Amino acid sequence: MRALASPEGQLLLAGLPAYDDREVLALGERLRREGLDAAFVSAALTQSRLRERAVGKLGPDAARMLLTQEGLEQASRREVADRRAERLVATVGPDALVADLGCGIGADSLALARAGLRVLAVERDPATAAAAAANVRALGLDDRVEVRTADLADADLAGVAAAYLDPARRGEGRRTTDPEQWSPPWSAVLRLAARVPVVAKVAPGLAHELVPAGADAEWVSVDGDVVECAVWTGGLSRGGGRSAVLLPGGDVLPGRGTPPPRAVAPFGFLYEPDGAVIRAGLVAEAAELVDGWLLDPTIAYVTAERLVRTPFLTAYRVLDAVPFSLRRVRDLLRAHGAGDVVVKKRGTAVVPEAFRGQLLPGLPQRGRGPTLTIVLTRVLGAHTALLVERCA
Ligand SMILES: C[S@@+](CC[C@H](N)C(=O)[O-])C[C@H]1O[C@@H](n2cnc3c(N)ncnc32)[C@H](O)[C@@H]1O
Known part of the structure; x- marks a missing residue:
């Protein structure tokens, strides 16, 4: 990751043609013949493939980002991250400092910075943190985002107006649905929420009773696919309750406690x-x-x-x-x-x-x-x- 983030790596990536599975072997061979290190070439071609796969999820930024397979799988979709950032900035105000605790490759940090916030991005995995740092630099947002390689439990939250958490839901390569197996576990997110207002991205299957009293829980879909539930606590909540948010249109259906209608035979x-x-x-x-x-x-x-x-x-x-x-x-x-x-x-x-x-x-x-x-x-x-x- 460090080699790819270097000026030499960035130059090689920028000069690669659009990724094509059928051409990749010949391209690798040509680059090695030109004297480039085999491991470096292989990392660059993997990166090129990941970037191509990432466009649908991350938009045009993908072409300039450094990605890891796992980081890409866990990253927030561009439109979802942008909407979250807009809602957050509407509450804490532009220029406020927010923490992205467990920032991965930085897809959410980028959205928060683009929305006008300052971001303290914390990631404990060094290679992933290096990718996040390279990404904020590549997109010209390094004056707004500071990436630290650390455990989020050690993060200094002085001056932080709100924290964003997107707990990792994978253990040993498998997705886990038990919120206590996430990293950090759901109970740790709620403990943090007692210190600082938190917005947490969680699996859409989160049991309703795990949403703390007074928090807003938004289930978000993109083109009909449910992608996440976002829980807004403390001062970030707009009064508590459940809602459905449909992207890309941005339509919101708030819960009103409506009793279920009767069951009947089908009408027209x-x-x-x-x-x-x-x-x-x-x-x-x-x-x-x-x-x-x-x-x-x-x-x-x-x-x-x-x-x-x-x-x-x-x-x-x-x-x-x-x-x-x-x-x-x-x-x-x-x-x-x-x-x-x-x-x-x-x-x-x-x-x-x-x-x-x-x-x-x-x-x-x-x-x-x-x-x-x-x-x-x-x-x-x-x-x-x-x-x-x-x-x-
Ligand atoms: C789901 S990913 C974040 C994805 C990110 N929101 C994005 O859109 O790119 C969760 C990240 O949290 C990191 N993480 C998990 N536990 C952590 C901890 N205790 N301290 C710091 N980072 C942690 C993982 O390494 C992983 O990269």
Whole structure:
């Protein structure tokens, strides 16, 4: 990492062509023939591959950053880090000093600095800290970010207005869902929150009861994929409670303690809540937006009489409904001339792709007719198949 961060390393990286798997062997050979050290060339080509993979997550900055495989996997997505930084700066004010405790390769530190904050970035892994330091330099933010190689427990928090923590969720290469196995553990994050206001990024599966009283918990999705839960404590909280945040649009659905609606047979429209709405436990709040009802008390599908556009729910027109069985579903698809089928499900053990494989051979119009969508779920407890069409 040090060799790549050196002027010679930066020069080599800047001169490499766009990464191409098919060209990499020949390129490596050419660079070695030109007299470059084999290990140096190999590290540069690995870096080039990581940068190419990182663009979707980190945006154009990726082309100038030093990455490690693990650092990239753990890094926050650009749009999520930017939104968090904007919310933080709105509370603590521009130029405030914040600590990024366990900064990894620095994706969040960069966002915090770009938003106008000063950042004390602490990382205990020396190679990762070296990458973070190289990244703040490469992006011209080294006047706002100081990277220290240290354990976060030893960080001096004097003058720090808020701390950001993104605990590592990997132990021995595997992801761990037990918050006490994270580094730092959730209990340590909460102890720190008693000393300084904290915003913590945690796994979306965090149990609601682990969110401390008075804290805001935001479940965030990007293009419908739930990526994290952010917990804002102390002075960073805006009153406490759960919400769903949908990026890139930035729509926010706050929890209001709405009681769940009754379960009913399907009306003309089926609505599928965004994953962030479901994880935040706000299906009732979302249903209220469309005057909707549940299909089953335990399942996150909403049905309503009218079509209402909202980013929190994907709307489908219900074309038909039959009790669930292979024969009934096949007959339904045949009657509608289906050429292919997409199977969605909620609240049933059926494996969608396997079920599709059973359906396809029975479709006379296979490969010619339209692709139709079947939703397998429970309606008032009964296994049911709905033929639906996504509302444009
Ligand atoms: C999930 S990553 C951070 C990713 C970062 N937010 C980003 O977007 O690039 C967590 C980092 O915390 C570091 N870490 C874990 N425990 C630590 C500790 N006690 N002190 C300092 N760093 C720690 C790990 O080495 C890892 O790099």
